[in-house]
Amino acid sequence: MNTSTRVLVVLLVLACAAGCANIPESTPPRFVTELPQVASRVVDNPSPGLNPYGLVGEFVTKTGSSDAARAYLTPEADAVWSGTSDRVIIEDKPKTLPQSVPEGDRVNEQVVILTGRQIGRLDPRQAFFASVQPVEFQFKVARQADGQWRISEAPDFALITESAFVASYRRVNLVFFDPGEKVLVPDLRFMAAEPRDNLERRVVELLLKGPSDGLKGAVVSPLDGVVLRTNVVTDSDGAIKINFASVEKTTEERGKMAVQVVTTLSEVTTSPIRLLSDDRALVATKQDWRASDITPYENLTTSKPDLLGLAVTGGRLVSLRDGKPIDGPAGSGAYDVVTAAQSLDGSALAVVQRTGSGVRLRVGKVDGDLPEVGLSQTATLTRPTWLLSPGEGIAPNEVWTVQDGTVVTRVVRTVEGTWVGFPVDATELTRDGPITQLRLSRDGVRVAAVVNGQVRVASVVRANDAVAIRSPLTLQAGVVKQVVGLDWLDRQTLIAVTEQPSLPVASLPIDGFSLTQFNSANLTLPVTAVTAAPSRSTLVMDSLGLWSTQEANKVWLTHQHGQPPGSIPFYPG
Known part of the structure; x- marks a missing residue:
């Protein structure tokens, strides 16, 4: 800061102090302090002596941010x-090729074509969107006065290889509430890992901007409309100080603000979180918060330990x-059950019954x-999902299924205690083919589906009495295919079983960024069904019977109450 700037700042401070003399104590001045000086990301220069192809190759393998990428560009x-727009993530080891028909001065200017396979993109809100497809990008490079090559024209976004992305970014789970504000909903983002000393500030600022595009309309935020009074800083005692401006909310709403902020920040810091509004405690009874102070909001999504599953x-x-x-x-066998689902609390059951003219849905108490349920005549119904x-x-009052692969139906309990079906707008989900599996997430905000043999995840948007499935995303397209079974391991992870001999069982995060293959050494293919739940063994059915495992890399163990091939195991949900 130069001398003239310092003088200007002093004058402004004095002016503000004079002006504040006439401001009542109940309405203190609102301001945002000057941003603290933070450590800049260490940016390496390109390796010396690179030829045009090596320069472009290094551009996408060593540039995990826009700042790092700029070192490879000409000044112009x-x-x-x-x-600053989307960042495109591509698989490692892309190829660099010369232009098929060279142009211009080959001595000082060259065109390099980079080809590879895109796995997805990171949008400006740091949300990853899976998009697997072959890609090709053109770069122009120019020799500089010092003899080094630099990029003179590049795509107007950062290109990052998968390894560079993993090394430069870390996953952070922002949390929002379901529309009823009964449970927390994860919203996965990726934050630049460096500089580390302002990570909390960046996370809070991102949280204040609201949910990612894929969750808009599906979740609510107690922080909606709230702004910071001052920057997020580390106080002298090590606490992370977050000072909001004039929060005009009830005590209950302030408590939910605390839940949202503290739960989100618990993944990036172990320091206490000091929550303030206009320099006073946001929640009157508490100023400093830790994750252990927060109600987990998990009672409605957690099944009782004694509910060990059915088949x-x-x-x-x-x-x-x-x-x-x-x-x-x-x-007893009275219904000739094809498939079924038990509610999360264990009290209710929905079964698909085989009849001479097709199938029927029956719903009621478990025993x-x-x-x-009076649905239109249908040939197939997917396994119900509660x-x-x-x-x-309160007893569960809504269960979903899909009729003939195309009509998503939610069956709702009326005040009289009967069950009535209503259509769900699923046009965005069904446009790519029939639905063979549909599972509601335990928070009720997302659905996972098997569409045309691939795994898709979408949000559930409720507006008055209308319900729609929006923003579907295909996970690991072309990699995870021929899917025959699907379930939620937790609110962030899915388990899929496929007819692929090389990939019978796999887990995927809901953003589709990665894939974890389960050990299949002692499974006898094909695998036909799967069920999963938090803190439970994952169960699969293969051609010999029922198997269980606690971890992806462990061998499968025969279930103590094994079932014959063709059985369908399921946990509540």
């Missing part, structure tokens, strides 16, 4: 290159606790008669 290109075997339901048929007509209960101690 740097002046016009924004590099459809020979047209009836059996318990995976003891391998015996459950009580009631669903366990009682299951009344038929929405979480609307509140603790």
